[in-house]
Amino acid sequence: MKTYKIAVIAGDGIGPEVLKEGIKVLNTISELDSSIQFEFTHFPWGCEYYHHNGVMMDNDGIEQLKSFDAIYLGAVGYPGVPDHISLWDLLLKIRKSFDQYINIRPITLLNGATCPLKGVKQSEVDMLFIRENSEGEYAGAGDWLFKGQANEVVLQNSVFSRKGTERVIRFAFEVARKEGKSLTSISKANALNYSMVFWDQIFDEMKQEYPDVQTSSYLVDAAAMLMITDPKRFEVVVTSNLFGDILTDLGAALAGGIGLAAGANINPERDFPSMFEPIHGSAPDIAGKGLANPLAAIWSASQLLDHLGYENYGKIILQSIEQLLIEKKSLTPDMDGTATCSQVGDEVIKHITTQNRVNIQN
Ligand code: NAD
Ligand code: IPM
Ligand code: MN
Numbered sequence: 253m254k255t256y257k258i259a260v261i262a263g264d265g266i267g268p269e270v271l272k273e274g275i276k277v278l279n280t281i282s283e284l285d286s287s288i289q290f291e292f293t294h295f296p297w298g299c300e301y302y303h304h305n306g307v308m309m310d311n312d313g314i315e316q317l318k319s320f321d322a323i324y325l326g327a328v329g330y331p332g333v334p335d336h337i338s339l340w341d342l343l344l345k346i347r348k349s350f351d352q353y354i355n356i357r358p359i360t361l362l363n364g365a366t367c368p369l370k371g372v373k374q375s376e377v378d379m380l381f382i383r384e385n386s387e388g389e390y391a392g393a394g395d396w397l398f399k400g401q402a403n404e405v406v407l408q409n410s411v412f413s414r415k416g417t418e419r420v421i422r423f424a425f426e427v428a429r430k431e432g433k434s435l436t437s438i439s440k441a442n443a444l445n446y447s448m449v450f451w452d453q454i455f456d457e458m459k460q461e462y463p464d465v466q467t468s469s470y471l472v473d474a475a476a477m478l479m480i481t482d483p484k485r486f487e488v489v490v491t492s493n494l495f496g497d498i499l500t501d502l503g504a505a506l507a508g509g510i511g512l513a514a515g516a517n518i519n520p521e522r523d524f525p526s527m528f529e530p531i532h533g534s535a536p537d538i539a540g541k542g543l544a545n546p547l548a549a550i551w552s553a554s555q556l557l558d559h560l561g562y563e564n565y566g567k568i569i570l571q572s573i574e575q576l577l578i579e580k581k582s583l584t585p586d587m588d589g590t591a592t593c594s595q596v597g598d599e600v601i602k603h604i605t606t607q608n609r610v611n612i613q614n
Pocket of ligand 1: 266314326328329330331335339344395405510511525528529531532533534535536537538543545546548586
């Protein structure tokens with residue numbers, strides 16, 4: 253039997269509610285396959301922890317997380333703690349400390365999910381965003397000069413290193429080649445005359461090594477428009493940290509809503525644990541009411557299983573989510589249903605059990 257050590261950081265707002273369902277799902281997988289076991293360690297870090305202890309995580313928090321096989325995170329940020337403190341001292345700290353430089357965000361319209369676009373077929377919204385996750389606009393480099401004075405100045409510098417840019421673009425080319433899909437780079441070299449000219453140059457250089465991969469390059473403003481008017485253009489997509497953040501919320505809206513969108517923060521070398529999380533935030537407006545949609549957290553549990561080498565179970569989870577979306581019996585209010593967060597979790601589990609039985613019989 254193989255035991256996987258999972259660090260759970262449920263965090264703030266709806267984080268604990270949605271992760272509870274994801275954990276139920278992972279436990280269901282280990283009940284169905286007795287060769288897999290999960291050992292969950294819960295870390296109480298987040299905004300409430302900050303109120304009591306003055307820090308978002310323990311000072312040696314990164315050290316504590318190092319030995320885990322994966323990190324499963326809910327959401328971070330809550331009114332009362334400035335967002336730039338809560339996020340920089342917990343979520344972004346983990347992404348950076350563990351060099352999780354790849355952020356994989358599938359924008360796939362599952363069967364049964366609602367797409368707000370007119371006349372778009374389900375198969376036409378199927379993008380895989382690969383977002384640079386370690387530097388770029390999120391480098392955290394800058395300064396705040398002459399605070400409060402008439403000559404006040406703030407600087408927020410982007411950092412695009414050759415190593416950082418090459419490794420994310422190479423990763424995306426490899427994925428596109430493996431999946432036999434096209435690769436689109438999204439940048440903004442007309443205005444960002446250093447960083448994005450450099451990005452485009454590296455994309456063009458690397459193209460030479462992947463003549464079998466069909467490529468396109470778009471400016472980010474046009475890309476945002478095309479994602480709405482012609483989403484089928486986009487298959488594998490590579491883009492910078494900030495553009496990837498924004499475009500994947502847009503993508504989430506195309507593929508069933510923010511309550512369904514998942515993301516994996518990956519350290520491909522596996523020198524450090526990778527982290528799995530829904531892409532939504534702590535949703536303070538609905539927290540604690542049982543209204544949160546757990547499907548994004550459950551989808552990220554399926555990414556976690558993929559990462560541990562159990563793609564078969566990752567797939568069963570996705571098929572179960574899809575089944576639930578087709579039936580429309582058990583959905584949370586954001587999907588026009590009346591079910592609670594935990595009822596949706598229970599329903600996914602029912603489908604997983606059925607799906608697993610079917611797979612074993614075949
Ligand atoms: P949000 O994603 O929390 O919420 C945006 C809207 O989507 C809200 O109306 C919310 O109710 C709804 N929503 C989000 N997730 C949902 C779900 N699972 N089910 C149903 N509805 C859902 O974004 P925000 O309001 O901009 O941010 C709130 C806080 O979360 C801020 O502190 C922000 O910094 C933080 N945040 C954290 C993460 C993260 O931890 N990964 C991501 C985004 C935002
Ligand atoms: C996300 C979030 C984070 C990001 C925030 C909370 C720092 O919006 O994961 O999409 O911008 O990366
Ligand atoms: Mn975001």
